[in-house]
Amino acid sequence: MRKLIVAANWKMNKTPEEAGIFVEEIKSGIADANADVYVFPPFLALQTVSDVLKDTDVKVGAQNMYIEDKGAYTGEISADMLQSIGINSVIIGHSERRQIFKESDEMVHAKLIKALSKGMTPILCCGEDLETRENNKFMDFINSQIKSAFADVSESDACKVIIAYEPVWAIGTGKVATGEQAEQVCASIRSTIEEMYSKETADNIHILYGGSCNVGNAKELFSMPDIDGGLIGGAGLKPEFVDIVHCKEK
Numbered sequence: 001m002r003k004l005i006v007a008a009n010w011k012m013n014k015t016p017e018e019a020g021i022f023v024e025e026i027k028s029g030i031a032d033a034n035a036d037v038y039v040f041p042p043f044l045a046l047q048t049v050s051d052v053l054k055d056t057d058v059k060v061g062a063q064n065m066y067i068e069d070k071g072a073y074t075g076e077i078s079a080d081m082l083q084s085i086g087i088n089s090v091i092i093g094h095s096e097r098r099q100i101f102k103e104s105d106e107m108v109h110a111k112l113i114k115a116l117s118k119g120m121t122p123i124l125c126c127g128e129d130l131e132t133r134e135n136n137k138f139m140d141f142i143n144s145q146i147k148s149a150f151a152d153v154s155e156s157d158a159c160k161v162i163i164a165y166e167p168v169w170a171i172g173t174g175k176v177a178t179g180e181q182a183e184q185v186c187a188s189i190r191s192t193i194e195e196m197y198s199k200e201t202a203d204n205i206h207i208l209y210g211g212s213c214n215v216g217n218a219k220e221l222f223s224m225p226d227i228d229g230g231l232i233g234g235a236g237l238k239p240e241f242v243d244i245v246h247c248k249e250k
């Protein structure tokens with residue numbers, strides 16, 4: 001039985017001070033959940049948010065990292081640096097990284113390998129843009145993103161990855177995928193994992209949905225057989241996140 005996972009990706013929002021105030025406000029609500037809860041603040045707020053949540057099971061992760069341990073990579077942050085402050089989860093290949101910062105499938109793959117080699121929990125994002133959906137090429141597109149990211153990843157490492165299916169056309173647009181649309185893709189991702197590894201790994205791996213997920217639609221989405229929770233953007237910046245974390249309990 002896969003446990004529900006609910007993660008908030010704050011993107012480039014909240015100063016350390018704002019982050020500290022907000023996380024104090026939602027702390028008790030997210031700490032007692034019947035779910036694994038993750039919060040992904042901007043780098044500068046990681047320490048503050050970790051301090052506030054230190055006596056809870058809520059995990060604090062980074063939104064990105066680089067593939068090298070150190071050196072002349074201006075503006076980048078390594079896995080070692082994150083781990084030195086106790087950060088052991090990281091979002092990899094978010095569509096904003098892929099589109100705005102031109103991260104290729106090869107870079108996403110290298111980051112996934114790096115995170116796994118450091119024993120971190122990666123949340124690997126995939127998802128199609130509107131054109132690919134409208135051309136009806138999205139299944140092949142997403143499965144090729146998955147195959148490329150997981151190339152050379154061992155079976156024992158594969159089940160440590162959390163996959164997030166986030167259709168680009170649904171991110172921050174208020175246009176949410178229907179439960180059926182999201183389920184169709186998540187089920188197909190699970191079949192790809194079964195093809196690459198085994199039924200056991202496919203049954204164990206967590207697959208989340210992300211894209212305009214909110215308190216009004218989370219329960220329906222998270223009740224789909226192949227959707228194990230959500231990666232929440234906009235609604236993860238508001239107290240509503242607490243209700244999303246608890247949505248299946250009512």
Ligand code: PGA
Binds near residue numbers: 009171173174210
């Ligand atoms: P959204 O973002 O919930 O604001 O659509 C989701 C994400 O990008 O992870």
